[in-house]
Amino acid sequence: MIEHQPAAGWVAVEDFLSDVVVRPDSALKRAVAAAAEAGMPPIEVTANAGKLLKLLVQLSGARRVLEIGTLAGFSTIWMARGLPEDGRLVTCEYLPKHAQVARANLNDAGLGHKVDIRVGAALETLRELEAEGAEPFDFVFIDADKENNPQYLDWAIRLGRPGTTVVMDNVVWEGAVLDPTLDPVNAPGIISALQMMGEDPRLDGTVIQTVGSKGWDGFALAVVR
Numbered sequence: 001m002i003e004h005q006p007a008a009g010w011v012a013v014e015d016f017l018s019d020v021v022v023r024p025d026s027a028l029k030r031a032v033a034a035a036a037e038a039g040m041p042p043i044e045v046t047a048n049a050g051k052l053l054k055l056l057v058q059l060s061g062a063r064r065v066l067e068i069g070t071l072a073g074f075s076t077i078w079m080a081r082g083l084p085e086d087g088r089l090v091t092c093e094y095l096p097k098h099a100q101v102a103r104a105n106l107n108d109a110g111l112g113h114k115v116d117i118r119v120g121a122a123l124e125t126l127r128e129l130e131a132e133g134a135e136p137f138d139f140v141f142i143d144a145d146k147e148n149n150p151q152y153l154d155w156a157i158r159l160g161r162p163g164t165t166v167v168m169d170n171v172v173w174e175g176a177v178l179d180p181t182l183d184p185v186n187a188p189g190i191i192s193a194l195q196m197m198g199e200d201p202r203l204d205g206t207v208i209q210t211v212g213s214k215g216w217d218g219f220a221l222a223v224v225r
């Protein structure tokens with residue numbers, strides 16, 4: 001991870017927009033607090049981005065959402081709130097401790113019945129989902145280890161259908177996409193996934209660059225053709 005040094009003005013404006021427009025409720029605030037108490041890194045999406053995920057799930061009419069990278073379930077809560085009552089979300093998490101905190105947060109938010117947390121390396125879980133003959137996912141959020149982003153993008157297409165929405169977090173990575181030496185572990189996977197979004201005929205995408213409490217980053221959005 002590259003150190004974040006967000007400009008004070010960007011963070012103040014983000015807080016203003018969050019307080020005035022998005023207004024995260026107590027369940028979301030408790031989820032962030034529980035993650036901090038458990039010593040987990042504060043790398044969940046911002047509330048404003050979480051609300052965007054919820055609205056995108058809702059606008060796409062998704063009934064089945066796949067998330068890669070659960071952490072404490074903050075983005076999961078947002079997306080589950082965009083689903084209809086009979087909608088379902090599968091979320092992949094490598095660390096059992098993270099999955100345990102996420103499970104408690106989702107239950108606390110009254111969303112436990114909608115969410116299946118699969119513990120293990122996501123690439124393994126994705127193979128299992130395919131082997132199980134899982135129904136196609138309508139919406140996929142990729143937010144785990146950045147090295148595997150190209151594989152995750154390929155899996156999003158394989159487990160999706162024409163029209164599936166794909167969102168990928170952290171695609172600017174403090175500008176390391178232009179200078180991979182800043183993070184030789186993560187930057188190459190981010191860059192390859194962006195190239196795939198531009199070149200792969202199965203995808204139609206764009207990226208919005210972001211700044212604020214989580215530093216300088218970007219949110220990619222694509223539709224499976």
Ligand code: SAH
Binds near residue numbers: 044074143144
């Ligand atoms: N989507 C979350 C943040 C996810 S942070 C939110 O916005 O609230 C990234 C998460 O991916 C971490 O919890 C990390 O443990 C998990 N992760 C990292 N590598 C993984 C892998 N190979 N398979 C599954 N999860 C992984």
Ligand code: DHB
Binds near residue numbers: 002043143144169
């Ligand atoms: C990291 C991961 C994320 O998904 C994120 O939004 C920010 C940082 C990380 O692994 O450092």
Ligand code: MG
Binds near residue numbers: 045143170
């Ligand atoms: Mg992220």
